[in-house]
Amino acid sequence: MSKERVTVIDIAHAAGVSKSTVSLVLQGSSLVNEATRAKVNAVIRELGYVYNRGAANLRQAKSKIVGIVVNDLTNSFFAELAVGVDMVVQSAGYVQFLSNTGESIDRQREVVASMREHGISGLIVSPARGTEAADFKSLTNAGIPVVIVVRNIPGAKVSSLVSDNLAGASAAVEHLASLGHRRIAFMGGFANTAVFAERLGGYRDALAKAGIAFDDDLAVATAPSRAGGVEAVGRAMLLADKPTAAVCFNDAVAFGVCDGLRARRLEPGVDFAVVGFDDVIEAESAVPALTTISVDPQGMGRRAAQLLLKQINSGKVEAEAIVSAVRLVVRQSSGAGLDTTARRAVS
Amino acid sequence: MSKERVTVIDIAHAAGVSKSTVSLVLQGSSLVNEATRAKVNAVIRELGYVYNRGAANLRQAKSKIVGIVVNDLTNSFFAELAVGVDMVVQSAGYVQFLSNTGESIDRQREVVASMREHGISGLIVSPARGTEAADFKSLTNAGIPVVIVVRNIPGAKVSSLVSDNLAGASAAVEHLASLGHRRIAFMGGFANTAVFAERLGGYRDALAKAGIAFDDDLAVATAPSRAGGVEAVGRAMLLADKPTAAVCFNDAVAFGVCDGLRARRLEPGVDFAVVGFDDVIEAESAVPALTTISVDPQGMGRRAAQLLLKQINSGKVEAEAIVSAVRLVVRQSSGAGLDTTARRAVS
DNA sequence: GACAAAATTTGGAACGTTCCAAATAATCAT
DNA sequence: ATGATTATTTGGAACGTTCCAAATTTTGTC
Numbered sequence A, B: 001m002s003k004e005r006v007t008v009i010d011i012a013h014a015a016g017v018s019k020s021t022v023s024l025v026l027q028g029s030s031l032v033n034e035a036t037r038a039k040v041n042a043v044i045r046e047l048g049y050v051y052n053r054g055a056a057n058l059r060q061a062k063s064k065i066v067g068i069v070v071n072d073l074t075n076s077f078f079a080e081l082a083v084g085v086d087m088v089v090q091s092a093g094y095v096q097f098l099s100n101t102g103e104s105i106d107r108q109r110e111v112v113a114s115m116r117e118h119g120i121s122g123l124i125v126s127p128a129r130g131t132e133a134a135d136f137k138s139l140t141n142a143g144i145p146v147v148i149v150v151r152n153i154p155g156a157k158v159s160s161l162v163s164d165n166l167a168g169a170s171a172a173v174e175h176l177a178s179l180g181h182r183r184i185a186f187m188g189g190f191a192n193t194a195v196f197a198e199r200l201g202g203y204r205d206a207l208a209k210a211g212i213a214f215d216d217d218l219a220v221a222t223a224p225s226r227a228g229g230v231e232a233v234g235r236a237m238l239l240a241d242k243p244t245a246a247v248c249f250n251d252a253v254a255f256g257v258c259d260g261l262r263a264r265r266l267e268p269g270v271d272f273a274v275v276g277f278d279d280v281i282e283a284e285s286a287v288p289a290l291t292t293i294s295v296d297p298q299g300m301g302r303r304a305a306q307l308l309l310k311q312i313n314s315g316k317v318e319a320e321a322i323v324s325a326v327r328l329v330v331r332q333s334s335g336a337g338l339d340t341t342a343r344r345a346v347s
Numbered sequence C: 001g002a003c004a005a006a007a008t009t010t011g012g013a014a015c016g017t018t019c020c021a022a023a024t025a026a027t028c029a030t
Numbered sequence D: 001a002t003g004a005t006t007a008t009t010t011g012g013a014a015c016g017t018t019c020c021a022a023a024t025t026t027t028g029t030c
Helices: A008-015 A019-026 A034-047 A053-060 A076-091 A105-117 A133-141 A165-178 A194-209 A226-236 A251-263 A297-314 B008-015 B019-026 B034-047 B053-060 B076-091 B105-117 B133-141 B165-178 B194-209 B226-236 B251-263 B297-314
Strands: A065-070 A095-100 A123-125 A146-149 A159-163 A184-187 A245-248 A273-275 A292-294 A321-324 A327-329 A343-345 B065-070 B095-100 B123-125 B146-149 B159-163 B184-187 B245-248 B273-278 B291-294 B321-324 B327-329 B343-345
Touching: A008 A019, A008 A034, A019 A034, A053 B053, A065 A076, A065 A105, A065 A297, A076 A095, A076 A297, A076 B076, A076 B095, A076 B105, A095 A105, A095 B076, A095 B105, A105 A123, A105 A133, A105 B076, A105 B095, A123 A133, A123 A297, A133 A146, A146 A297, A159 A165, A159 A297, A165 A184, A165 A194, A165 A245, A165 A273, A165 A292, A165 A327, A184 A194, A184 A226, A226 A245, A226 A251, A245 A251, A251 A273, A297 A321, B008 B019, B008 B034, B019 B034, B065 B076, B065 B105, B065 B297, B076 B095, B076 B297, B095 B105, B105 B123, B105 B133, B123 B133, B123 B297, B133 B146, B146 B297, B159 B165, B159 B297, B165 B184, B165 B194, B165 B245, B165 B273, B165 B291, B165 B327, B184 B194, B184 B226, B226 B245, B226 B251, B245 B251, B251 B273, B297 B321
Parallel strands: A065 A095, A065 A123, A095 B095, A123 A146, A146 A159, A159 A321, A184 A245, A245 A273, B065 B095, B065 B123, B123 B146, B146 B159, B159 B321, B184 B245, B245 B273, B273 B291
Antiparallel strands: A292 A327, A327 A343, B291 B327, B327 B343
């Protein structure tokens, strides 16, 4: 077994029909007679035929393949985003190329080019830092829809789906202020990214609205990781006028901040309030459970995929910019009592 | 711009050569004259030609595409595994289909079939629970190499790459026993999986070797997640004769155990020793840093990919079973002092 | 300048599908 | 039965590449 590939012609011979008829059956056409359809299907099973999509694509030039490239799959936010995409892509009968760039622009360029050669009919990308609008020009010129997620690229004429970073950070600050905090830090994140700028912007806005002066020392930028959170809390606690609360760039940073606090014998949620951003799955089961801004990465992945599929099917590539609503989820880490289910709509 | 696809024939015309010559240039053949090569390459750039791998595959039947399917991308162990695979696959000029099954056998069957139709030339799979040896028969019959990772499937005639679960759990127990613990629990994991059986086996072996009787109450099976860890510690602490240490099914469980301990005002690494399994990235930066069995998922991903590529290139599909060595990484959570770098080879 | 040898180039014929236009078969109304 | 409809089936000709065998050009030798 396993010598030659079984082809549509083999099926045709064995079933005593023409290859055209077999093709019709394959695509579930209603033109073909019920009896022949059954016969052909039987032979297909019997000979163990497997459809060759490559050949089909060659003829029809529309491929049931999409690409997804993320900047850091190691980060569970992006892993969940990918899972969300996977879900809808899969049930639409598509299959996805997935690649990780690890923030490398070069890798990103390579994998996008490679995916293009392989004939993707759409691309979802969470761009590496430093990606420029021009980097997707060639795709869009070819009429291949592109959806940018998470990080927006100013000036790119493609669809985007980002979360409402401004409103989210703003709500976090407002929440902390309402609990009486005045020295609220902003911790973590690389300063030269759009997402950072937006979240920091929301933080400043809300501070102003609460009548609290912005203090440059309280905005401590570090890597957007758990280790970065540890570092941030270390730096902030060196200040003469220490903060009593922090809104963090993301949940990973927030977990790091909790770690750093405990290393200093401070109990997060009791001695110091911390709010995260993203609401990754661990946020709920951590101790203390993390108060955070829920952006539902999996949902974002699903929506991005739906948007992409819509564009693929509708032929026209009309850029659409969606900002995804976000909500504050109050849990223990901000010290606001034990009601895990309290939630407030934000945007 | 962007009306018709630019093809090899267009290039040929524009460069004043035949399509065969263009094809030769494309594959970097040494047969073609340096001057013509330059000319052709210039035209290729000028017209913005993009190679159509689908068409090429059709002719040559070998595809520069591999598939990877994992059972839970949300789990950072698997996300890292995927990143490892991605790295070597990418630099070998391949591109990968990646799909998540979420432990669904049906999804797994579907995506594998779909990938097959798309012409993958190899598959790496971390099988969903309940996968049977027969499920990959059709792939291997067609001469497509398959590498099973993480969870072995008894009886499957394909290559596998799993970590040395027995030696790992054994080393963890030995470590705890050497610190004076006698009531050592085994926490987390679904009881009906091969990995669970192996780790529990290692636990029992080491217990016996240390002259400690196995106590059924101390083996508490739960979901292999953070929440499962919280649950496990909850159940164990109900016992009259409480444990003083635990080796956990994996790091996620271990983190949950730490959470659960803290919720009971016990400090992990001080009042109770915990050892994880996997050594995910967070293990190092958590507080307390987690003593764990390092299996280096990214490294496993890389090795799996290398093994697969080797098999793809060598044509022959000779099943190979690799068990990947594992080592104990001693950090704070087991209460063995503060030397983070202490490490011991295990298998 | 003629011949052989080496280097380079080149037309088809694949690869496995889908599509089109046209052929054939079945059904219907008269 | 007969012609008109309608339902089904069917041969090529694509799609964009690679491969083969053969043709052509260049180079080398005497």
